[in-house]
Every structure is written in structure tokens, then in C-alpha cells.
Amino acid sequence: MGGTVAEIELSPAEFVLEETIEAVDGLECEVERVVANADGEVMPFLWVDAPDLEGIDEALEGDETVDNVELLADVDGERLYRMGWVRRVDALVQMLVEEEGTVLSAVGDADGWQFRLLFPDRDSLSRTNDYCRSNGIRFQLHSIYSLEEGRQGRFGLTDDQQDTLEIxxxxxxxxxxxxxxxxxxxxxxxxxxxALSERLRRAHRSLVQNTVVIGREGRPDG
Incomplete structure (x- = not known):
């Protein structure tokens, strides 16, 4: 089966890092990889970027939604962190653990978090929606489609990546x-x-991961 892809949006107040995003002007977050286990632990690798990242370490340290924050790389002012998401992640744990979903892409800023998720089927998405409604978790569903319908959608690209590829x-x-x-x-x-080289590299990686790899294996690795 091809699986079902859903593009959803969570407000900052409904998800992690709200305090950090508020503390660092212009902060943009992009998930490189995310895993979750049966104990409800969510452990992402997260790229962050902002006009000025000074103070982000202090903000992360004081953010109650994360713990075990570790800086892995600092490349041209953009930083890669590994951390644990420990609060406001019930919906994500439901998607990844209970429904065996996969995060294809996730980006967050002051306007909210945009997720592109792969579910085994539409019933999995429906159960996730029911779970969120029952637990007072609000999210906006922007689009839903089957991979067998032609793999419509953005293929995990950010706005900047898509604009750059088009130009x-x-x-x-x-x-x-x-x-x-x-x-x-x-x-x-x-x-x-x-910066252009890095943007193109990441865009090409997203296209391969969310087209070639998904089409061959159904679930991308990382």
C-alpha cells in the first residue's frame, strides 16, 4: 500500500519550544530526523537559524518542553541540536508510536509548526484526529492525499527551498x-x-527522500 500523507499545522502554544521561539527573534527550526519510543520519548535532531542566535542556549535551557539539549554542529551560523521533547508531544507520540507514522518534514517558527506526515493508511490518520479531539489538542489539516494518487504536495521542501529550485x-x-x-x-x-549550495543540497535530499525512497520502501530512513 502506498500510505497516506497529511500536511498539518500546530500552533506554538500547542507544541514544543514556544518559549525559545518567543525568546529568539526570527528563529526558524527544521527537523532533520525524529524518533519516538513506546515510553513517549521524542528525540529529534533539529536545525535552528535566526538573524542572531545569541542567547539560544540559555533559552533552550529554560524551556520546560525540552531536555538533554546537545549542540552537535555549528555551520555558518546555523546550529544542529539533539534534544528530548518532553512536554506537549502527546499528539506526535500518538502519530509515531501508536499509528506507526513517519515525519517526512517539520519546520517551526513564530507562526507555528508545519508537519508533513506519512501514515500507513487513512484509518491511522482518522484515529489520530479522534485522539487529538478527545484530548483537546488542536491542529489544522491543510491537505491529505495518497501516495498512490501521484505523490502530490511539497515533498518536504521549505518555502525557501521550493522558491530556489523554481528559480x-x-x-x-x-x-x-x-x-x-x-x-x-x-x-x-x-x-x-x-548558503545556496547548502540549500540546494537539502532540497535535493528532500526530493530524493520523499519521492524515490518513499516510492521504493514506503518508509524513509532518517
């Missing part, structure tokens, strides 16, 4: 020979050559 395609970056190079694209997007 790169329109400018002929993927033509042979190329009609635009990395420097020209970086100048148009007003970002550094390194």
Missing part, C-alpha cells in the same frame, strides 16, 4: 550545458554561494 529551473541551472551558474543564482537570491 534555478527557470534560469536554466539544470540545463545541459547550464545557462546559469551558482554565483549568478546566489546573487539573484541575495545569499552567499555557500
Amino acid at each position: 534555478a529551473f527557470e534560469r536554466g541551472y539544470y540545463e545541459i550545458p547550464r545557462e546559469a551558474d551558482m554565483m549568478a543564482l546566489a546573487d539573484e537570491l541575495d545569499i552567499s554561494h555557500q
